Amino acid sequence: xxxxxxxxxxxxxxxxxxxxxxxxxxxxxxxxxxxxxxxxxxxxxxxxxxxxxxxxxxxxxxxxxxxxxxxxxxxxxxxxxxxxxxxxxxxxxxxxxxxxxxxxxxxxxxxxxxxxxxxxxxxxxxxxxxxxxxxxxxxxxxxxxxxxxxxxxxxxxxxxxxxxxxxxxxxxxxxxxxxxxxxxxxxxxxxxxxxxxxxxxxxxxxxxxxxxxxxxxxxxxxxxxxxxxxxxxxxxxxxxxxxxxxxxxxxxxxxxxxxxxxxxxxxxxxxxxxxxxxxx
Numbered sequence: 001x002x003x004x005x006x007x008x009x010x011x012x013x014x015x016x017x018x019x020x021x022x023x024x025x026x027x028x029x030x031x032x033x034x035x036x037x038x039x040x041x042x043x044x045x046x047x048x049x050x051x052x053x054x055x056x057x058x059x060x061x062x063x064x065x066x067x068x069x070x071x072x073x074x075x076x077x078x079x080x081x082x083x084x085x086x087x088x089x090x091x092x093x094x095x096x097x098x099x100x101x102x103x104x105x106x107x108x109x110x111x112x113x114x115x116x117x118x119x120x121x122x123x124x125x126x127x128x129x130x131x132x133x134x135x136x137x138x139x140x141x142x143x144x145x146x147x148x149x150x151x152x153x154x155x156x157x158x159x160x161x162x163x164x165x166x167x168x169x170x171x172x173x174x175x176x177x178x179x180x181x182x183x184x185x186x187x188x189x190x191x192x193x194x195x196x197x198x199x200x201x202x203x204x205x206x207x208x209x210x211x212x213x214x215x216x217x218x219x220x221x222x223x224x225x226x227x228x229x230x231x232x233x234x235x236x237x238x239x240x241x242x243x244x245x246x247x248x249x250x251x252x253x254x255x256x257x258x259x260x261x262x263x264x265x266x267x268x269x270x271x272x273x274x275x276x277x278x279x280x
Contacts (some may be wrong), residue, residue, distance in 0.1 A: 003064035003266060003273075005030035010103060015072065021079070025072040025253075026052055028209040029104055037109035037280030038068040038096055039140070040125075042089060044116025044259065047189050048173055048180065055115070058264045059115050062113075065273035067280065068105035068111075070096055070161040074121070078173055081191025082205060089125045090134040098135050109280045111138040111187040111216075113272070116229070116258065118145025119220075122131055123207035123237070126216050127166040141220045143258050145229050146237035147208040148186060149199060155236065159228035164257050208237055219275040220248065221263065223256025249275065258278035 010027035017023065030036050043050040043060060052071040057067045074088040093110060100107025110245030119141035126139035147155070172178050179187075187194040190201040203209050218241055220234035235248050241248035250272055258260040 003033055003061060003270070005048030005064050005066055007031070007060050007063045008104075009060075013095075015032065015095040016088060018075065018084070018087070018091075019080070021075055023073050023075070023091070024052065025070050025092055026059075027103055027105075028069040028071070029061045030066050030068060032066055032122045035100070035104060035106040036066050036068050037111065037276070038070055038100060038105045038107060039111040039113045039276065039280070040089060040096065040122075040136075041071040042074065042112070042114035042121050043071065043074075043119050044114075045170070046180070046185050047085070047117045048176070048185060049076065049170060050117070055259075055264060057092065058269070061264065061266060061269045062272060064107055065269065067273060067276055068103075076173070077185065077188040078176065082165040082189050083124075086124050086128065086130075088128050089121060091159070093125075093136070094133050094238070110136050111140065111276055111280050112136045113140040113142075114144065115130055116144060118147065120207060123218075124210065126218065127207055127210040127212065136214050138276055139218045141218065141234065141237075142263050143222050143226055143229050144220065144235070144237075145233050146206065147233065148202040149209075150202070152208075152236065153229040155232040157227050157230045161225055161257065162196045163227050164259055166259050167228065176210045181219050201203050208240055211237075211240045211244050211246070215241050215244065215246040215248075217246070217275075217279050218248040218274065220252045221253065221268065221271075223253045223258065223260050224231065225260075227260045228258040
């Protein structure tokens with residue numbers, strides 16, 4: 001698919017305020033002849049950091065292909081454990097469905113897209129039944145972790161791969177180690193002390209354990225040079241969806257690292273747009 005549409009930005013829309021925490025989203029709306037579908041984008045950051053404003057070129061470039069993008073903030077795990085993030089994503093979807101016509105997109109044709117921790121949350125949203133108005137028609141994941149259990153312990157990145165500069169420079173919340181270890185981040189997400197984190201907690205946090213035959217179609221992109229999350233995570237997730245009778249595709253980007261610029265190129269986003277075109 002070719003990128004051919006101008007894009008209108010509608011920033012800083014308040015969509016929910018759980019417990020007084022204001023959550024906002026930004027809309028990237030292609031100027032199409034008829035109302036385009038919309039995809040909810042969830043950013044990465046290890047469930048502890050990041051922003052809806054991260055990687056704006058990624059969001060705008062997909063919108064230029066004719067899909068509206070709503071990039072949303074969500075509560076972080078050290079403030080509100082899972083499933084608070086899932087509740088936030090559902091609240092954003094309800095807002096998009098309700099107010100889509102006012103902004104020029106079709107909120108009834110909605111998908112979800114996430115990167116890293118956002119891909120993990122996007123998979124939960126796609127696979128976990130929720131209240132009316134919160135289902136999605138398709139899911140796209142960039143370099144996500146989908147199985148947090150010990151069954152995936154062998155899916156480890158090559159220790160010789162360099163950590164991307166963007167991750168080395170991450171500002172973690174005050175009071176946490178820099179960087180916080182994976183197990184600590186998982187415990188914060190589960191809402192339990194690290195010493196009490198169990199396999200049952202990890203299974204409950206793993207989208208892989210929620211796979212079912214009626215899962216919406218998935219497209220999972222991963223770099224073969226990912227120093228944070230092994231590409232086997234995406235391959236394993238896609239295999240599980242297909243084994244359950246669903247549809248899942250994987251695209252491996254040769255040599256690409258975690259949050260690599262390769263994911264923001266037009267070829268990568270053209271693949272995302274082509275996948276979404278017939279499903280939203």
